[in-house]
Amino acid sequence: MRTVLNLLILLLLAGCAAPKQQDPVKEINKEIAAGNFTRAAELVDSLVAGGQIGELQQRNLLFIRDSLHRVKLDFNKTKEEIVEWIENNRLFTPSDSLIDRWELSKALECRVIDGEKRYFRNAAPNLFRVDASARELSPVSPPSSDVPRDALLIGAFNHKISSDTKGKYLLPEKKMKARYTLTVNADAVPEGELLKVWLPFPRKDIDRQTNVELLATSQPDYILSDDKMAHTSLYMEQKAVAGEPTVFWIDFQFTSRGEWFDLSEIAPTPYDKSSALFRTYTAEQKPHIGFSPTIQALTDSITRNAETPVEILQAAYRYIASNYPWASALEYSTIANIPEYVIENRKGDCGQVALLLITMLRYKGVPARWQSGWMTHPGEVNLHDWAEVYFEGTGWVPVDISFGRGPEVPIQPGREFFMSGIDSYRLYINSGFSGEFYPPKKYPRSETVDFQRGEVESGPWNLYFDQWRYRMELTYNN
Template sequence: MRTILGLFILLFLPGCSSPKQQSPAGEINKEIASGNYTRATALIDSIISKGEIGELQKRTFLFTQDSLHRVKLDFNRTRDDIILWIKKNRLFTPSDSMLNSWEQSKALEFRIIDGEKRYFRNAAPNLFRVDESARGLTAGSPPGTDVPLDTLLIDAFNNKTGSDIKGKYLLPEKRMKARYTLTVNADAVPEGEILKVWLPFPRKDIDRQTNVELLATSQSDYILSDDKTVHTSLYMEQKTVAGEPTVFWIDFQFNSRGEWFDLSEIEAVPYDKSSSLFQRYTAEQRPHIGFSQNIRQLTDSVTRDAQTPVEILQAVYRYIAANYPWASALEYSTIANIPEYVIENRKGDCGQVALLLITMLRYKGVPARWQSGWMTHPGEVNLHDWAEVYFEGTGWVPVDISFGRGGPIPIPPGREFFMSGIDSYRLYLNTDFSGDFYPPKRYPRSETVDFQRGEVESGQWNLYFDQWRYRMNLSSQ
């Protein structure tokens, strides 16, 4: 419970500076720690209704209340639901001792909420992704993960070409055309209110992504961020109509070109440690990149035989790929420190292991940064996150640790292609995490780390993911 509780404590303290307000905040934190979400929500309602706090403090309390709602949405399964899923999909009935053992090992993820044991919405399929003993009880294959279409990579790798940078090879370029649609539920807000949306739009400052074109929009008036922020978006507004969903869409196209760096050809050059690049991308970036004792001890152990930046990358990449299987993730906004969560729970989705990799590399003095957007493999279009590592004299090298997990690939680097390479089926949206938007977003984000699904708010508050849906229709040439 401590990862989620830590988030709420962090949220409360800035907005409760006076002695008069410390006591209610402490009481609310105590209720959250005990899993009494309904009681905590009622206490927040009581504080707000008195009208004795400022606007910033009010928003802090509202976001904490909203976060409780987010956790309850994520943890919406009962034990009967878990048993039923296993009986239907794995063809056996788990015993209580099995379930208790999986809970104790954290393979079966749950929370105590309002006195009831509630399981993560994807806890059952995750169990068979991450726990070897569970997989051994059934002949069925594990539930799917985010591994790409390797056949496309094989063909592309065999047709790569050289470049003007030693060790860098270019993969064949792909032309993508997309329609992204965001639909807000009917009556999500009162009729006549203005909905404000930030839709994902391809960046123009990525060398691997070129010829970006906006083709059409649902609204004639819009604001394109033009890479002013680390999250690239197209902003639009629309007035709601009672009983009708509110729909926004954009059409765009772009080129994407993968690349691969042969690490054996990269010559080690000492970092310029006085440069702004080195200092920025080897620094902590709270709350999700921090050099805790846990991180330091683990990283030092993993890299004890590594001497060069390339060897450090190899050691960290191989360790994460071998020890943290892919699993469907909690919403990032409910996790206080994502790399620590991965270590504690021994699993992680693409963004979670990317943040762990970045944190470990930065601690060892190897510049690393976040990138994300969508994977655009035909039939496998989905949200995806990865990283980049900087080598002096070579530049930024793509690293997709999540795609580094899986079976062998019949190309010379094998699955370790993704240690220093990226395929041509990508949509690049973000060059960092937890950044600002343009125009600025007034209320807290639905996704506090990444930006791939869009963001929505009204004049009153943010609209969370349960109030709208999104769809990406994409074709490639």
């Protein structure tokens, strides 16, 4: 499995001009490829301690070391634990040959770390989400996906309200209040050290997210970014106290309103290919949006009969929804190219398939961009990602490929509502991915693509997700 570690090693190789620096870096790469994480970490420590490398190279090396820790956290299950989960939750005992077959097909995700085979922390439930033959062996229903209960979908979409724009329909508004809390573990940093946090905050959108208001904060001093940033955040600082967790929270309210576009009413108007919008949102954005031979060949085969931008969207959306089931995902910071990962592993969570869809559309000359935040359905509150597609003469149309998967629901036009629509139970935070923060973050992010949980750092380095926790509490006013 390729990871972001490989890319960083290549950057280091390109940046190490002195021949004596190349061999140790190549050795690190070799050890990582062989799964020898402990040895690779020792080599990183040796290079950094030697003081013979530049600041940028040192930071890249430290992130490589940090990434080894991230991968080990994700792949923390033994074979015995996988078998035990299946026995307890799926009521049968898999044979060794079955385990081997599932590994070979990549339905059961694993890798060798320091000589031991380790499985992804959610490998066992994912197996029954993505492998039909595994499901047939169990009398128990497969684990849930990220799609909310049908009753919530029906309630959200039954009463569309016509708008002035042709083909566009507005859904009833949902008013929500939120308390978002981020708690850094006790003694995660020494007493008196300053903790810096960026908390997610709702964006202002004239159509879908309005009446955004900050109500209260845990710290009297804060910095609220504006909507020019890809990630809308609220920044605060607080000194750590020995033996006590450090708590940050914000209260805010907002109004969310879903919308749906009838694609049959959207005329196939040619794009203005000279516009900044077209150039920006049909471009590659590496490492996760790239027009590789794999992407080109698959997209061309899927869209061979599509002539208009709407038909291209329909073809790509239907293919992804039918062929890549939802599965709990590795941390994005450990994946070198997310769309390629989805294709290779034949599964993906909401953000992974959204990036695949965006990449396919951009390659075909259809402007597409990332959006994300939270799904806020009562009883189904969670992180969530989706996309928007631009049609000339219509504007930006929301597309939630992840909600398009799963069984049919008794609404019109069924799950394909999400091909050109979004419900009112959303908290919209990000208008792009892998963007900058305000104020700028000094150290590498815990989440290098998305921003929903927050970010934390102190004087020495970034604090990863295992050093803090988060909680979203919502109340609904209608």
